[in-house]
Amino acid sequence: MAPCRARALLAYQLPLLRAAALKKGSRGQWAAKSFAHSARLASGRRQSVGGFTVNQDRLMNDLHRTCKWGTGKRWGSLDTETGMSRLSLSDSDKKARDWFVETTMALGCSVTIDEMGNVFAIRPGRNVGPPTCVGSHLDTQPSGGRYDGILGVLAGVEMLRILNERDARTHFPVGVVNWTNEEGARFPISMVSSGVWAGEVPVETAHGLREVRGGTVTMRSELERIGYLGSVPASHTSMPMAAHFELHIEQGPILENHKQKIGIVTGVQAYRWYTVQLTGRDAHTGTTPFDARADAMLAACRMIACSHDLAAKHSALASTGILTLTPGSVNTIPGQVKFSLDIRATSDATLETLEAELKAEFSRLASKDVTKGLDVSVTWQTDTISPAVDFHPSCIETVRASALSVTGDTSLFREMVSGAGHDSVYTSRHCPTSMIFVPCRNGVSHNPEEFAKAEDCATGADVLMQSVLRFDHLRSEEEV
Ligand SMILES: [Zn+2]
Numbered sequence: 431m432a433p434c435r436a437r438a439l440l441a442y443q444l445p446l447l448r449a450a451a452l453k454k455g456s457r458g459q460w461a462a463k464s465f466a467h468s469a470r471l472a473s474g475r476r477q478s479v480g481g482f483t484v485n486q487d488r489l490m491n492d493l494h495r496t497c498k499w500g501t502g503k504r505w506g507s508l509d510t511e512t513g514m515s516r517l518s519l520s521d522s523d524k525k526a527r528d529w530f531v532e533t534t535m536a537l538g539c540s541v542t543i544d545e546m547g548n549v550f551a552i553r554p555g556r557n558v559g560p561p562t563c564v565g566s567h568l569d570t571q572p573s574g575g576r577y578d579g580i581l582g583v584l585a586g587v588e589m590l591r592i593l594n595e596r597d598a599r600t601h602f603p604v605g606v607v608n609w610t611n612e613e614g615a616r617f618p619i620s621m622v623s624s625g626v627w628a629g630e631v632p633v634e635t636a637h638g639l640r641e642v643r644g645g646t647v648t649m650r651s652e653l654e655r656i657g658y659l660g661s662v663p664a665s666h667t668s669m670p671m672a673a674h675f676e677l678h679i680e681q682g683p684i685l686e687n688h689k690q691k692i693g694i695v696t697g698v699q700a701y702r703w704y705t706v707q708l709t710g711r712d713a714h715t716g717t718t719p720f721d722a723r724a725d726a727m728l729a730a731c732r733m734i735a736c737s738h739d740l741a742a743k744h745s746a747l748a749s750t751g752i753l754t755l756t757p758g759s760v761n762t763i764p765g766q767v768k769f770s771l772d773i774r775a776t777s778d779a780t781l782e783t784l785e786a787e788l789k790a791e792f793s794r795l796a797s798k799d800v801t802k803g804l805d806v807s808v809t810w811q812t813d814t815i816s817p818a819v820d821f822h823p824s825c826i827e828t829v830r831a832s833a834l835s836v837t838g839d840t841s842l843f844r845e846m847v848s849g850a851g852h853d854s855v856y857t858s859r860h861c862p863t864s865m866i867f868v869p870c871r872n873g874v875s876h877n878p879e880e881f882a883k884a885e886d887c888a889t890g891a892d893v894l895m896q897s898v899l900r901f902d903h904l905r906s907e908e909e910v
Contacts, residue, residue, distance in 0.1 A: 479899035486888035489588040497576045499525040503878040513878020518569035518611035519652035526568045537590045543660030546623035547610040547653045555602040560670040562901050565607030571615045575880020582677045585891035601906035609853040617649045624853035626664040666860040673901050674857035676865045677894040679882050683873030691889050692833040692843035693867030700781050700818040701774040705811040712765035724804035726767040732795045744784050746775035819855050824910045825864035832896035866893050
């Protein structure tokens with residue numbers, strides 16, 4: 431699909447919704463507000479909007495059919511029992527994108543591609559205005575699964591199919607968004623394109639991101655190569671949304687352990703990514719005694735172990751996923767080591783403290799007092815700061831009411847905080863947002879064996895569709 435086939439951006443001229451006028455608090459989050467409809471939504475009355483339910487078989491067929499682009503490691507004997515390796519802006523990602531554009535256009539949507547390759551498929555409503563959107567991502571980890579991100583987009587497509595079949599006309603437009611490079615696996619800023627949309631990542635920074643592991647291509651060159659460098663600015667002002675709902679697998683074990691079907695996601699924990707660079711001195715392994723070494727690798731090992739211990743002390747998490755060293759020779763002590771560090775906690779304050787302690791400890795571990803040889807120098811580069819997020823109370827209530835109407839049983843759902851970052855983090859800065867989780871087997875994700883039952887995917891898709899329809903209805907009553 432070439433960008434020229436996308437229709438021009440709709441110009442939303444109507445007055446901004448009241449939701450857009452909600453005040454933001456000091457953390458940049460939407461302030462809590464008492465909503466007249468909240469009590470009604472939470473009252474426990476079983477009702478679905480329009481009695482619509484998704485077609486489970488079609489949803490799963492679509493999902494597995496599109497997973498032929500970028501199929502990864504096999505773990506079972508069935509055709510569908512493979513992982514995924516669909517890196518952002520790769521040839522396989524282009525094919526999945528082309529399918530998404532062609533399918534949604536055939537369903538009557540206008541499609542807009544912005545300068546980050548974010549794809550917005552918008553189905554018109556009775557009134558003009560920003561769309562109520564569902565969104566997620568079609569890219570995967572290099573060794574990822576079939577559900578992370580993909581389920582959220584495909585559930586949106588199934589919603590469009592149901593609305594068309596039922597000849598439903600929503601009050602306002604509804605849309606489905608595919609966000610580019612959510613994973614940050616190929617171009618090393620996660621959620622980078624929703625970040626540009628939110629005005630939090632400069633487009634030049636995003637376009638200039640180089641492929642990890644020494645690649646030479648950039649996001650911009652790959653967007654251009656696969657025909658997804660749109661001309662519309664990636665911006666919440668060019669492409670406003672009335673709300674953003676995201677269906678996602680939990681990627682953790684809580685729902686499964688509690689035999690529950692739906693997680694009502696109230697927010698996202700904070701995380702920060704760093705690149706830590708150590709400089710020691712290349713030296714001969716046989717002729718250099720320990721007290722004459724500046725062994726960057728040994729220092730890195732101590733730092734990584736230390737990050738684990740300090741994070742545990744604060745009930746936080748710390749992980750290293752990328753490590754490179756040079757020169758990479760059996761009989762040379764490495765003089766240069768670079769590693770990634772990912773730290774996470776439920777509050778920003780905890781991460782502040784952890785970062786400060788890590789910096790102090792790494793300096794100590796690099797000093798000759800600890801190396802018992804020469805000093806190793808340490809530099810930190812902050813790659814991503816993602817503050818803790820509180821989702822919008824109105825969207826959370828909408829999801830709760832939808833979970834109740836779909837499952838009919840309050841014991842089948844729970845409120846949770848997401849441990850992973852998602853595009854909804856950035857959309858929440860500019861429009862009411864919340865997420866819906868469904869269980870995945872053993873809580874495993876970012877792994878080829880990632881698996882969610884078809885019926886759980888369909889339940890999640892039903893809650894997603896009901897949430898969109900409920901929100902659309904509330905908009906018509908000017909309650910959001
Ligand atoms: Zn995801």
